[in-house]
Amino acid sequence: MKSKYDMLVIGGGPAGALAGKTAAEKGLSALIVEKRPAIGAPVRCAEGIGKEALCEFIDPDPRWISAEMTGATIVAPDGFVMKLGSEMAGSKVGYVLDRKIFDRELVWKAAEAGCDVTVKSRAAAPILEDGAVKGAKIEHAGKTTDVRADVVIAADGVESKFSRWCGIDTTVPVREIMSSVQYVMTDIDIDEQSTVFYLGNEVAPEGYLWVFPKGKRSANVGIGISGKKSGEGHRAKDYLDRFVKKTFPEGKTIEYIPGGVSVCRPLANTAADGLLITGDAARVVDPLTGGGIYNAMYTGRLAAEVAAVCIGKGDVSRKALMMYDRSWRESKLGKSIERNYLIKEYVIKLPDTKLNEIIHSVSNINMKEFSTINLIKEIIRVNPKLVLELGVLAASLR
Numbered sequence: 508m509k510s511k512y513d514m515l516v517i518g519g520g521p522a523g524a525l526a527g528k529t530a531a532e533k534g535l536s537a538l539i540v541e542k543r544p545a546i547g548a549p550v551r552c553a554e555g556i557g558k559e560a561l562c563e564f565i566d567p568d569p570r571w572i573s574a575e576m577t578g579a580t581i582v583a584p585d586g587f588v589m590k591l592g593s594e595m596a597g598s599k600v601g602y603v604l605d606r607k608i609f610d611r612e613l614v615w616k617a618a619e620a621g622c623d624v625t626v627k628s629r630a631a632a633p634i635l636e637d638g639a640v641k642g643a644k645i646e647h648a649g650k651t652t653d654v655r656a657d658v659v660i661a662a663d664g665v666e667s668k669f670s671r672w673c674g675i676d677t678t679v680p681v682r683e684i685m686s687s688v689q690y691v692m693t694d695i696d697i698d699e700q701s702t703v704f705y706l707g708n709e710v711a712p713e714g715y716l717w718v719f720p721k722g723k724r725s726a727n728v729g730i731g732i733s734g735k736k737s738g739e740g741h742r743a744k745d746y747l748d749r750f751v752k753k754t755f756p757e758g759k760t761i762e763y764i765p766g767g768v769s770v771c772r773p774l775a776n777t778a779a780d781g782l783l784i785t786g787d788a789a790r791v792v793d794p795l796t797g798g799g800i801y802n803a804m805y806t807g808r809l810a811a812e813v814a815a816v817c818i819g820k821g822d823v824s825r826k827a828l829m830m831y832d833r834s835w836r837e838s839k840l841g842k843s844i845e846r847n848y849l850i851k852e853y854v855i856k857l858p859d860t861k862l863n864e865i866i867h868s869v870s871n872i873n874m875k876e877f878s879t880i881n882l883i884k885e886i887i888r889v890n891p892k893l894v895l896e897l898g899v900l901a902a903s904l905r
């Protein structure tokens with residue numbers, strides 16, 4: 508670890524790894540600091556990602572793919588099962604990763620490109636001069652070292668504190684934090700090639716419960732419910748335990764993973780003087796699905812690309828770095844986050860009877876390819892009266 512870099516990256520998750528790798532490839536000196544003793548552990552993720560999305564960043568490798576998905580199943584509140592088979596889902600459905608290995612691979616690639624990496628190294632405070640971010644104080648092996656950088660990338664995940672320390676408002680309303688618990692279970696009867704989503708206020712209020720296969724008779728079995736719905740006797744774990752007892756009574760839980768996912772709109776501001784905010788720290792998780800691996804990699808890479816240009820021009824002011832903020836907001840990713848936020852806000856208010864009605868009505872449709880947007884289009888086509896209820900959203904999809 509040196510005392511000065513072009514770019515300092517806080518956090519060694521997918522956002523930080525892509526930022527570090529891209530910076531090194533652009534010829535910048537860069538350092539990733541990760542507070543945990545090991546990259547990728549503990550895993551706080553159901554590990555699902557679309558095939559095409561993943562391939563935008565890295566070639567699939569069996570070393571870190573636990574299972575390949577060819578379909579998806581949605582279980583309505585009344586128990587009705589809607590299957591989205593491979594013919595509908597096409598050849599691009601997705602993977603369930605092994606993130607312990609996947610995250611390491613991403614950081615390994617950053618290191619290979621020339622980025623420095625240090626673990627058990629926590630960014631404890633920013634170095635601020637005249638309001639501009641100039642680096643961070645890094646705690647490592649009982650010592651605090653000043654590491655200065657032209658640009659700091661905050662990639663410190665959902666628990667992010669760094670941007671707040673730099674004066675950015677990172678507050679997430681309680682109702683927009685999904686309280687999540689996941690078990691890695693084995694010895695369970697599952698369809699090993701299909702993800703399953705259970706919906707309904709009895710199962711997962713304002714959220715959903717998932718079973719993501721991890722290979723032979725094993726799966727990530729988890730739940731996310733709105734923080735506002737959580738309380739004594741009805742916490743995420745209570746719902747999950749009830750489900751597991753009923754659905755997988757003989758299953759064995761080999762890992763317990765608590766966690767939180769923000770399903771709010773992204774931060775109003777993801778750039779400051781000398782600072783860019785990426786991934787979960789920027790709250791760019793898909794508010795409808797809670798998926799954030801792709802979004803983290805996308806914003807991590809983009810942040811480093813913009814930082815490289817700005818460093819090259821000798822201007823790392825907020826004004827110059829705002830190119831990053833504008834680019835991701837105007838991208839397909841930024842637009843889909845906004846759209847899915849509106850869909851989420853609509854869906855969580857639906858009573859179970861309405862959800863049942865919608866799932867029944869779309870179960871026989873023949874989508875060429877399954878995607879959130881195609882599903883919503885079909886829902887509106889089959890239920891034209893929803894156009895009025897969905898208002899702005901429906902209009903934007905036409």
Ligand SMILES: Cc1cc2nc3c(=O)[nH]c(=O)nc-3n(C[C@H](O)[C@H](O)[C@H](O)COP(=O)(O)OP(=O)(O)OC[C@H]3O[C@@H](n4cnc5c(N)ncnc54)[C@H](O)[C@@H]3O)c2cc1C
Pocket residue numbers: 517518519520521522523540541542543547551552553554555556628629630631662663664665666667668669687688689729765766767768785786787788792797798799800801803
């Ligand atoms: C239960 C659950 C299920 C999920 N399932 C899915 C899914 O199936 N698919 C999907 O796409 N997404 C899923 N997600 C979301 C996904 O895990 C995140 O969106 C993704 O990991 C974000 O990547 P990131 O790099 O922004 O943050 P992270 O992966 O959280 O990485 C941030 C890193 O920063 C480090 N850090 C924090 N503070 C500091 C500091 N001060 N100094 C140094 N290091 C620091 C942390 O230790 C961490 O390693 C799920 C999340 C949860 C909680």
